[in-house]
Amino acid sequence: MKSELKVKAIEKGTVIDHIKPEALYKILSIIGIEKIDTQVFIGNNLDSEKYGKKAIIKIADKFPSIDDINKIALIDPHAVINIIRDYQVVEKKKVELPEKIEGFVKCINPKCITNHEKVETKFKVVIKDEKVNLKCYYCEKITGQDNIEVIR
Amino acid sequence: MKNKSLISINDFTKEEYFRVLDLAEEFQKNPNQQLLSDYVIASLFFEPSTRTRLSFETAIQRLGGKVIGFSEASSSSVSKGESLKDTILTVSRYADLIIMRHSIEGSARYASEVSNKPIINAGDGSNQHPTQCLLDLYSIRKSQGTLENLNLFLVGDLKYGRTVHSLLMAMSEFNPVFNFVSPPTLRMPQEYKDYLDEKGIKYYEHHQLDDNLKHADIVYMTRVQRERFSDPMEYEKVKNAYVLNNKMLDNTKENLRIMHPLPRVNEIDTDVDTNPKAYYFEQAENGVYARMALMCLILGVVK
Numbered sequence: 001m002k003s004e005l006k007v008k009a010i011e012k013g014t015v016i017d018h019i020k021p022e023a024l025y026k027i028l029s030i031i032g033i034e035k036i037d038t039q040v041f042i043g044n045n046l047d048s049e050k051y052g053k054k055a056i057i058k059i060a061d062k063f064p065s066i067d068d069i070n071k072i073a074l075i076d077p078h079a080v081i082n083i084i085r086d087y088q089v090v091e092k093k094k095v096e097l098p099e100k101i102e103g104f105v106k107c108i109n110p111k112c113i114t115n116h117e118k119v120e121t122k123f124k125v126v127i128k129d130e131k132v133n134l135k136c137y138y139c140e141k142i143t144g145q146d147n148i149e150v151i152r
Numbered sequence: 153m154k155n156k157s158l159i160s161i162n163d164f165t166k167e168e169y170f171r172v173l174d175l176a177e178e179f180q181k182n183p184n185q186q187l188l189s190d191y192v193i194a195s196l197f198f199e200p201s202t203r204t205r206l207s208f209e210t211a212i213q214r215l216g217g218k219v220i221g222f223s224e225a226s227s228s229s230v231s232k233g234e235s236l237k238d239t240i241l242t243v244s245r246y247a248d249l250i251i252m253r254h255s256i257e258g259s260a261r262y263a264s265e266v267s268n269k270p271i272i273n274a275g276d277g278s279n280q281h282p283t284q285c286l287l288d289l290y291s292i293r294k295s296q297g298t299l300e301n302l303n304l305f306l307v308g309d310l311k312y313g314r315t316v317h318s319l320l321m322a323m324s325e326f327n328p329v330f331n332f333v334s335p336p337t338l339r340m341p342q343e344y345k346d347y348l349d350e351k352g353i354k355y356y357e358h359h360q361l362d363d364n365l366k367h368a369d370i371v372y373m374t375r376v377q378r379e380r381f382s383d384p385m386e387y388e389k390v391k392n393a394y395v396l397n398n399k400m401l402d403n404t405k406e407n408l409r410i411m412h413p414l415p416r417v418n419e420i421d422t423d424v425d426t427n428p429k430a431y432y433f434e435q436a437e438n439g440v441y442a443r444m445a446l447m448c449l450i451l452g453v454v455k
Contacts, residue, residue: 111277113258117235138258139279140160 007043013060015082015089016072021045023076024055030071030104030150031064038062051078070098074105074125074132074148097125101134106149112139121151154452157264157271160280161318166325173290175445175454176438183441187453188217194247195221196239197274198230198254203414203436204274204283208251211443220247237266244269249451270450278314284413285318286446287439292323292370294438295409295431299326303367307333308374308394308419310340315413316374320344330355331364335390338380360393366403371396373412373419373432397421401429411435 019027024044033040039060048054064072064081072079073095083091101123107114114121114136123134123143132145153168164172179185193212197205205223212219220243222228230239236259243250244267252260253274260273260280275281293299304323306316310332320330320340330348332340332355339357348355358364365371376394381387395418396410409431412420416432424430448454 109257111255111257113236113256113262116256117237117262119262136258138261139277141257141279 007041007046007056007058009087010039010041010058010060010084011087012085013038013058013062014064015084016057016059016079017054017082018048018050018078018080019055019057020051020076020078021053021055023079024057026075026148026150027057027072027079030075031068033057036062064093069093069095070101071104071150073097074101074134074145077132097127097132099125101125104151105134105143106151107136107139107141108143108147108149109136109139109141112136112141114138153449155270156450157260157273158282158446158450159260159264159271159273159276161282161285161322163282169286169289169322172286172442172445172449173293175449176290176441177294179441179444180438183214183444185214186216187448188212188215188451191217191248191451191453192246193217193219193447194243194250194252195219195223196228196243196250196252196254197221197223198225198228198236198252198259199275200224201253201275203439204253204281207436207439208272208274208283208443211440211447214440215444215448217447221251236263240266240271243267249447272446272450278312281314281318283439283443283446284315285322287435287442288315288319288372288411288413289322290442291409291411291431291435291438295434296369296407299323301327302369303329303331305331305333305365305368305371306340306374307361307371307396308376309338309380310334310374311338312380313374316340316372317344319372321347324348324351324353328353331358331368332356333358333361333394335359335376335386335393337386338376361396361400363403365400365408366405368404368408371408371410373410373416375415375417375419391418395419395421396424398423398427401427404429 021044041058044055045053079095081093082089103120107121113119122137126133126135134143209219240263249270251272251274255277257277257279260276264271273280310316378387408429410429412432
């Protein structure tokens with residue numbers, strides 16, 4: 001099986017590397033992979049020196065916005081984003097957690113106003129025990145890293 | 153403070169709280185003043201509440217202001233499916249200040265974003281109820297002469313009780329010692345204990361009300377609600393462990409005062425009511441003065 005997991009190189013675009021395997025599907029969902037119309041290659045459970053196993057996503061001809069990078073940071077702060085031109089890595093971006101998250105994460109509290117009226121969600125990012133916690137600006141409840149759900 | 157909304161206890165600075173408390177003291181001495189005669193204040197209670205609503209409305213009436221509003225959502229256009237946003241946008245064109253209670257958490261914060269008039273949160277679900285905290289601070293300061301260095305017992309449902317959480321946060325500014333008395337399943341949540349640890353504030357946990365009460369300056373009682381227990385047997389076992397009676401107040405400090413946000417069910421025996429240490433009805437009265445002060449400062453009729 002291993003040889004089938006080799007991921008094709010791209011000429012230009014974005015490679016999201018060093019993703020923890022368990023974060024892969026959430027990242028695919030959070031960046032809206034189904035709306036991307038260029039070539040996409042995905043590998044999971046590849047050998048990684050750092051973590052044992054890793055996942056990788058290669059997206060041809062697209063470059064991430066700050067917003068995209070923020071979203072990825074939320075799910076896997078260890079991921080690395082490589083910008084590719086002419087098959088070469090021209091820029092390596094470590095993802096960085098923003099202080100605020102607006103608009104794309106659902107508040108876990110079913111009694112929160114954002115789940116009852118058309119209100120854009122807003123969270124303050126709080127790191128606790130190395131986990132990302134999102135404190136809702138409205139209901140003040142915490143949405144933990146494992147409960148992060150993306151609004152589609 | 154003029155035009156500032158009060159949604160969460162963290163919205164005001166310590167100085168602003170002191171300003172409200174000082175002014176409340178003046179209103180207590182002289183409660184009937186025509187300071188709000190040119191103002192219309194909306195009292196929007198999407199969820200019923202006797203005490204909070206009557207306390208606000210009394211405060212408005214004593215200051216000569218006019219009240220519009222409703223006491224439950226069924227008598228408002230919410231029952232026709234109107235959104236909170238539309239209700240607030242409309243009422244903010246009628247009134248000078250909006251007081252609101254709503255069962256949805258974060259509703260008051262959202263209303264303050266939508267409204268061009270200040271909002272006072274009179275309770276948003278289990279989230280915040282800052283004017284309760286304000287009147288609790290006023291009551292503590294008034295009964296003890298200070299907020300500093302007090303020994304506070306918080307008793308009952310410490311897990312879900314938003315009033316005890318707000319009180320804990322607010323009193324943490326004044327070097328208190330906390331004693332938490334609750335059933336094991338309704339203990340003070342870890343995040344609040346972490347907060348006290350960070351601030352270096354001492355606290356002790358107990359599962360029973362006993363002679364440890366002799367150290368208390370304030371005993372803050374709350375209701376242990378049956379619906380918080382998944383096992384009714386568990387409720388039966390603990391329900392009487394958190395009932396305060398007159399005998400238990402023997403050998404307590406002279407300055408001790410018993411507080412309760414009310415309504416009380418059975419957690420304070422009625423034989424305590426005539427004890428000079430009982431303070432809960434006075435506490436409710438204090439709510440009127442604290443709310444008078446808050447509204448006058450927000451409307452800018454007193455600087």
